[in-house]
Amino acid sequence: MHKHLLTVYLLLLAMVVTAAEPYSSSRIFWDSSTRTTVFTTGWYARMIELQDGRLMAACEHSGIEVAFSSDKGQTWSTPTKIATNHDNIGMRVPDLAQLHDGTIVVSYNPRPEEPYTSDRKFGIRCKRSTDNGKTWGEEIFVYDAQHTFGDGCWEPSLLELPSGELQLYFSNEGIYTQSNEQNISLCRSFDGGVTWGDPEIVSFRNGYRDGMPCPVLLKDNSQIVLTIEDNGWPGVGDFFPTTVRCPLDVNWHNYLVNGDSPNRAKTLDFAFCPNATGGAPYLRVLPWGETVMSYQSAYGRDGRLSMYVALGDAEARNFRSLQHPFKVENTQTVMWNSLCVADTGIVIAVGGVGNRIEMIKGYPVRRLQAPYAHATVDGRQTRGEGYYNPQATQVLMGIERGVRTTADICYDADSIYFTARVSDRTEHPLNNAYGDGVTLLIDAADRCSLAPLDGMHRIFLRRAGTAQLSHGNDSKKRWTTDNNLHVHLNVTEKNTYYIIEAAIPWTDLALTKAPEGASLQMNIEVQDNTIGDYYPEKEYLPDGRRDESWTWMELYLQPNPEPTGINTPIYSNPQPSSPNSLPKGAGADYFYKLNGISTPIGREMGGRSHNPSVVIVNGKKILMK
Ligand SMILES: [Ca+2]
Ligand SMILES: [Ca+2]
Numbered sequence: 014m015h016k017h018l019l020t021v022y023l024l025l026l027a028m029v030v031t032a033a034e035p036y037s038s039s040r041i042f043w044d045s046s047t048r049t050t051v052f053t054t055g056w057y058a059r060m061i062e063l064q065d066g067r068l069m070a071a072c073e074h075s076g077i078e079v080a081f082s083s084d085k086g087q088t089w090s091t092p093t094k095i096a097t098n099h100d101n102i103g104m105r106v107p108d109l110a111q112l113h114d115g116t117i118v119v120s121y122n123p124r125p126e127e128p129y130t131s132d133r134k135f136g137i138r139c140k141r142s143t144d145n146g147k148t149w150g151e152e153i154f155v156y157d158a159q160h161t162f163g164d165g166c167w168e169p170s171l172l173e174l175p176s177g178e179l180q181l182y183f184s185n186e187g188i189y190t191q192s193n194e195q196n197i198s199l200c201r202s203f204d205g206g207v208t209w210g211d212p213e214i215v216s217f218r219n220g221y222r223d224g225m226p227c228p229v230l231l232k233d234n235s236q237i238v239l240t241i242e243d244n245g246w247p248g249v250g251d252f253f254p255t256t257v258r259c260p261l262d263v264n265w266h267n268y269l270v271n272g273d274s275p276n277r278a279k280t281l282d283f284a285f286c287p288n289a290t291g292g293a294p295y296l297r298v299l300p301w302g303e304t305v306m307s308y309q310s311a312y313g314r315d316g317r318l319s320m321y322v323a324l325g326d327a328e329a330r331n332f333r334s335l336q337h338p339f340k341v342e343n344t345q346t347v348m349w350n351s352l353c354v355a356d357t358g359i360v361i362a363v364g365g366v367g368n369r370i371e372m373i374k375g376y377p378v379r380r381l382q383a384p385y386a387h388a389t390v391d392g393r394q395t396r397g398e399g400y401y402n403p404q405a406t407q408v409l410m411g412i413e414r415g416v417r418t419t420a421d422i423c424y425d426a427d428s429i430y431f432t433a434r435v436s437d438r439t440e441h442p443l444n445n446a447y448g449d450g451v452t453l454l455i456d457a458a459d460r461c462s463l464a465p466l467d468g469m470h471r472i473f474l475r476r477a478g479t480a481q482l483s484h485g486n487d488s489k490k491r492w493t494t495d496n497n498l499h500v501h502l503n504v505t506e507k508n509t510y511y512i513i514e515a516a517i518p519w520t521d522l523a524l525t526k527a528p529e530g531a532s533l534q535m536n537i538e539v540q541d542n543t544i545g546d547y548y549p550e551k552e553y554l555p556d557g558r559r560d561e562s563w564t565w566m567e568l569y570l571q572p573n574p575e576p577t578g579i580n581t582p583i584y585s586n587p588q589p590s591s592p593n594s595l596p597k598g599a600g601a602d603y604f605y606k607l608n609g610i611s612t613p614i615g616r617e618m619g620g621r622s623h624n625p626s627v628v629i630v631n632g633k634k635i636l637m638k
Pocket of ligand 1: 388389390391392393394395398514
């Protein structure tokens, strides 16, 4: 009995030590090629997607300016001014929201300049447009603080509740005339922003300055969550991005989040993120519930602020996968930033790069997919040759170091096919462990491991045109090199990039056949040797640790639709609830890519079919006689 228990205990211990729950949350693939200027001059920009599909942005620039984009941000209209400075009062820090009835509300913050006079107060105002932003009504009063900088109010932000109540949160030090303290206050409107009630305090830490609120309603409508900057965390000595929250059904009635409240929390998950302090946080909800936050931090940048973005869970907690989308010179800052979630879940980072407002798009991806296809291993990426994305760009990497890398994958009965295009301009194709190259890491046995174990494989594909294969090892818990590899590799060298394309036989991964329909774990390491030394620089999939396959991304091997060469299913209608998920349920149309042409193949019949030809039943294609 005791011996049996001991065995169970040791087994459990072994599982605890070597495996973990898979890291299942999304990572953002930032696409540096989408970087665009929104306002050539401006500060503190916010952006929303309008109900008509256009993007609208607002910033401060000698007043409040707005601009529109009809092509999801590729080009922007000439800015128009909707609020002008007057009486030596600057109109600052706009926010904007489109209400369910279509009304657009822009809030902003009049800030008197010196010399101060008691009739010119720091305040909160808004304007409304009921014609999709063409014309704007008169300025609407929301709140006034005092007339001096030390007792002002700041940074309004808007949230419409499902009930139609419109909320405006702002930072308020107007009531702390004897101290430097500041709270987060809320004003409510029950007529779409035409009239506003008196402020209520929702968040305050004694002796400190809660500031820069950004509210969202969680996807499940359970809670209102604000990110704020909080400079009162013990031992931090700086602002730290923080959430404060309230159940929607309480809606801040007789409810205050003080410094000790369990409803106040740091945002970052320090198991994945450095203690990168900073302020000016901004929060959005993705269509499937995950949350995304930006803030400004000088982490690793000699005191110069840059924009950081992290992904949180559906409760706006445990933010990780920290990246900074705007790669700028060390002399530049990226400040007073924000995020827009557009379309079916594209995240747009809106950054104040010096005096200019720029944007860059990121694609949250929860799992990678490999269609069943036979790519041609010729070192060329031919459109539609079989990879998941017709242009072989399923994976986008390189935002941290600036070496843009795209990669993609497919498989057949014999091999995994992998290709990467790497914009590495420092050509060092050393034929050793330190040269330029890309490593594909595959956990073919679904170990979700904390160390290199059996079933885990590293395939280093060198720019030099050679490959090296390593396997994990259960007893040693580290990588061992295997010289018996049969990888077929082809490399194309260009002036500004190289392309690697490889076929890796399943037998090299210790499998006798393709694990069709299975989910594996996958990571990518891009290695850039910059000066020919023994210290190449490396970048992985966001949060992907080289030796811990539980942090890698899920790779789903799509089943072979049929053994006749038809491959690469893509989805169309209805829109999936998240990227990379196939539609489910009756009515979903399925398409297959055939010779580069998207061909309708059938409609999901929900398990029954009266269609005489090709139908989809439970996600599988069936030929009807
Ligand atoms: Ca090819
Ligand atoms: Ca290089």
